[in-house]
Amino acid sequence: MNSEALQKVRRDLHKIPELGFQETKTQEYLLQFIEELPQDYIEVKKWRTGLLVRVQGTDPSKTIAYRADIDGLPIVEETGYAFASTHEGQMHACGHDFHMTIALGTLARVSQSPPRENVLFLFQPAEENPGGALPMLQSEEMKTWWPDEIFALHIAPEHPVGTVATKEGLLFANTSELYIDFKGKGGHAAYPHLTRDMVLAASQYTVQAQSIVSRAVDPLDSAVVTIGKITGGTVQNGIAETARLEGTMRTFKADTMDLLKNKIEGLAKGIEHSHECEIKIDYGSNYYQVKNDGTYMQPFQRIVEDLGYSFVESKAAMTGEDFGYMLKEIPGFMFWLGVDSDYGLHNGSLKPKEEALEVGVNIVERTIRSL
């Protein structure tokens, strides 16, 4: 596939972002693309809304897996692209359109000229929410094609095209989603003394939650508590009976996450008491840290530099990735691929440069052929 063909696939996929475990059109698109490839060495299994594609190696001693996540986000697109999302309120704002295109571009190359080792392409649903990696890993389909090694990439808006960044050990954080429901007593705005105002309770909770990291976490450790969404009330001149906070927590150490949860619950008890209300906490999905196996770093750096690209040592990030579950079970690594966008991940204006698609395919193909 040349760069124009890669661009077309990326644009087709960009138009049809779907949320976790709803990726039916995406799965159909992937299947159609794969059906048009030479079939001699390929086998395909469906898993929920995802796919596993196995390429038979010429003289295999192992199976190397490459994972691409396939879901979009509930974000309104603001790119102004002619090929913008046709699904209202949903967007590929985390680059999974790129991840899939790079996997398909690589699959197209290895299906024509298979490498020595077997290759397993994992098109994994629901990376953003609620997490597809763990159930995919536990599936029968995966068990029958269990790989010996695995790797994956994520686009990096802050790096230029042609630059790859990664590091040995911890790359991405442990994560936990956070959903907090408040129940008080609604009423007329003019009679606040007869009510229990949940807009106020949720607001105070939000402010107080910001002191958890600054006052409970060791300053030499790192953690994040972010409330990304507040909803509550029904009308401007009414007191809100209910409110909801939605957020996420991130830590580099697994036991620091336990500390955050403990503080989140303690804070809820205090607010329940002072606002005479009920609070329910749900931690949604939790992702395990992404920890790279150091033995891959030097060979991978050599692959990247031999292709004429730049390799930089990255810092660990507070982003999360359910690929961490795969790396917990299977040796391998993850890397950032530079795509040079003025707007970052999870931003409605994210515009990764499409020249990075071919860079990604070159690196993934060479890695598969070299490992």
Ligand SMILES: CC(=O)N[C@@H](CCC[C@H](N)C(=O)O)C(=O)O
């Ligand atoms: C790379 C990236 O942006 N990943 C997401 C993963 C989401 C984890 C989970 N749904 C949560 O919100 O905690 C991220 O937000 O880091």
